[in-house]
Each structure stands twice: as structure tokens, then as C-alpha cells.
Amino acid sequence: MDMTRIRERMVEHHVTGRGIRDQNVTRAMLMVPREKFVAPGSEEFAYEDAPLSIGEGQTISQPFIVALMLEKADLDAGDKVLEVGTGSGYASALMSRIAGHVYSIERHERLALQAKERFEKLGYHNIDVRVGDGSKGWAEAAPFDAIIVSASAPEVPSALKEQLVLGGRLIVPVGRGEAQRLKRLTRTGAAAFEEDDLGGVLFVPLIGEDAWTATHPMYT
């Protein structure tokens, strides 16, 4: 299989074909081999515009939604960014090809370790991965120019808002099940944020102290 050609076709159909215009994002999507981030045996489905299972009941997100989140985060070369919910590591890998440094936090140790190994193998050296509860952010590395949350929260976690620079962007799905909305908050002052609704989405739950509890009946 010629993965480069298949990757180009995916970007053409599911990314630029669906309105993503940010060339930083399309360039990163052409560079990062998504087939290296899916579970063994799923490589042939890596370039379909769909989420895929990665174990632990979690998924690698649909390419179009990742592209949309990254475009709305408006990433620049020198940016310091945080991803909450590393999962396979694919979205963090994309961000690492655009921004200066990526911090990525994942609650499942096995997924975090696998993502770390992938980054090492691919030579992506500007990503730090940590196992933990990302609903509290990553205070030691804050503030961030952009934060991407790849799981849906009951409401926007306050620590994440506080860890943005002035002008920083937080992209976060909020809500339960099919009622989720993707939001963008832009910090406009010490306690002031502009909020945009980016549409309906379907993410796995963000589980943590400032999120859903692991024992919530919806999510056990």
C-alpha cells in the first residue's frame, strides 16, 4: 500500500475538501503517518475519516475533527501547547509539527507509554508526555498559547482557562453523549474570555477531578 498517496487523498477529501484552510494543519497532516498511531491490524483503515479503537475503551479521533480543532486553535511556530487526552498521540504529533513545544497528558498509563514510544520512533522530540488527570492542566508548564482537550467535559475546567496566556485559545468539547458542543474560549483579559460554538461533536468523556467521575453511571 502506498500510504503517502492514501494520506494525500485523505487530506484532499476529508480535510481541505471539508473547508480546512490552515496550511499549517494540512502540511502537518501530510507529514504525520496516521497508520503508525492506530492499533496493529487497523492500518488499512487509518485514512478513513473515522475514529478507531486504540484499546482501554478509547479512540483515535476522526481526522476532520482533529483538523478543525487545530485550525481553530490557530497554532504558530513558537507556540507552547497542551493536549489533554493524548490517546494514540496522533493529535499531539500533528501539533508538534506546527508549534514549538507540546505538553500532552493522558490518564491511561499504557496509552501514554505507547504514544511516547511512537514519538521517539518518529523523531518527534518536542513533545513531553505525562500520565495524570488533565482536567487540572499542567501547572508547571503553564501558561500555554493553546490548549486542546480531546475528551468531553461537563463544563469548561477552570484550571485550563487559568493556564492560558492572554490571547490564548482553549478548544474543548462540553456536554454529555450526543448533546456535546465543541467550544473555543479565547482569553481576552485576566478573567475575561470570548466564547465561540464550533458545532456538535461526539467525544469520549473527560474523567477526572474537574470533569466526570469515573464512577458516573454514564461512564462505567
Ligand code: SAM
Ligand atoms: N487526541 C487523541 C488521539 O489523537 O489519539 C484521541 C484522544 S481520545 C478521543 C481521549 C483520551 O482522553 C483518551 O485516551 C482518554 O483516556 C483521555 N482522558 C480522559 N479523561 C482524561 C483526563 N482527565 N486526563 C487525561 N486524559 C484523559
